[in-house]
Amino acid sequence: MSRTAIIAGAGHLPAALAAALPSPLVCTLDGFTPAGLAVDQLFRVERLVPFLRALEDAGVTRVVFAGAVQRPRLDPSLFDQGTAQMVPRLLAAMQAGDDATLREVVAIFEEAGFAVVGAQEVAPDLVPGPGILCGTPGASDERDAARAAAIVAALGAVDVGQGAVVAQGLCLAVEALPGTDAMLDWVAQTARRPDPNGAKGVFYKAPKPAQDRRIDLPALGLETLKRAHAAGLAGIAFEAGGVILLDRTAMIAEADRLGLFLWAREP
Template structure:
């Protein structure tokens, strides 16, 4: 068995399966209790309260490197399930959680590394999931370029305080920003805005997504998929833009096809 056998620490959604498909050797799939990835069989389930026994189980299975993939929410901890070794780590984890998601994820990476695991990112396993710069569908106008620049500034400000990774802008006006409910909720919110939005004849606006400034690229990179395009169309937007090389696109060919069908542009912005 290879000393660098890989484990996917999986959450919900399609990303874990996309990563598994890109690997030459079948990975071990471990999932946090209550979160199941789409299209993958879970080999090992774990709870945060039993983190140290889980890490030791990975060691016994010959795991050398891990990659985190998929959506999770903060689990509710049951003190009755804590083992002694994990209990010793709990103050460190709780202090990080109080500082926000980025701080929590940094501590999680540190703990895995302290047990000797190499933590890798999507670009290490499946770089094709992170499109380089270019217009991937449709046409981007000067108005769209201006809206994207405005949205990028907003998203950078949000990310600096660990709030979200996306915004919707039309003719320079911010129609909404991403927070804990996520992308789908943001686009649904924008779809409900009628009286406050500018005349669409002058530019329908766009959805923009980017990584947080300075975030660790090995974990929690933003993700887009075909459902994002459907949500943007339902919200009356003109297209979807994202930060080139820093946003995961699930099923890019389908996203390009759908953008063309829906009359949207799809732009990987430098």
């Protein structure tokens, strides 16, 4: 019987995917433990080839990547011969940016004979289609969301980020290496709208234009809602079919409680 391996990082997404799979093999990069999920196997990049063989021995035929990781510090003394031969291609990809690194990782798993699938294939209910899930965006919110979508597309084209905050047509902040939480915290502490009584602003999230959507699909959770509310925003818009909601029911209830809209916007 074929088996799916979850290559898990930090956060709640791995557990959400595990709940949608029969007997998944949960594997995690050493140092990046998923929330609320027991790990079957730890691995290190320096021992990637033995890890791929262990997946095959366990009956794994497909893998899904889920959760947050950072580039690990490599220990040259731990490399096996097979993995050492991959080092030049991995380093070249890392120097080209996050997207190139992820594409190279996918290629390595595919070359080893595994089908790489996206979270949206494993658990399609996690990725909402077009529609307003909660609240009612106004005309100014729609304009701000459109402006933010254009900014995110431009950022993504140069492999920078997947989110932006726009209010009254002005970009208050963009997502970079520190991530979504840091961006929203900065808006809460620093950003000022030109008209204090005007539109509050919108946080928009979307995949990068050329991104392989089988890996690193952007995700939104309850913490994002709380930070968006603290930042004084009117709501959150995101690309329909391109963003994961970690707990849709809980997020809709919380957005409603906070008075925020949630909008899966058609690209």
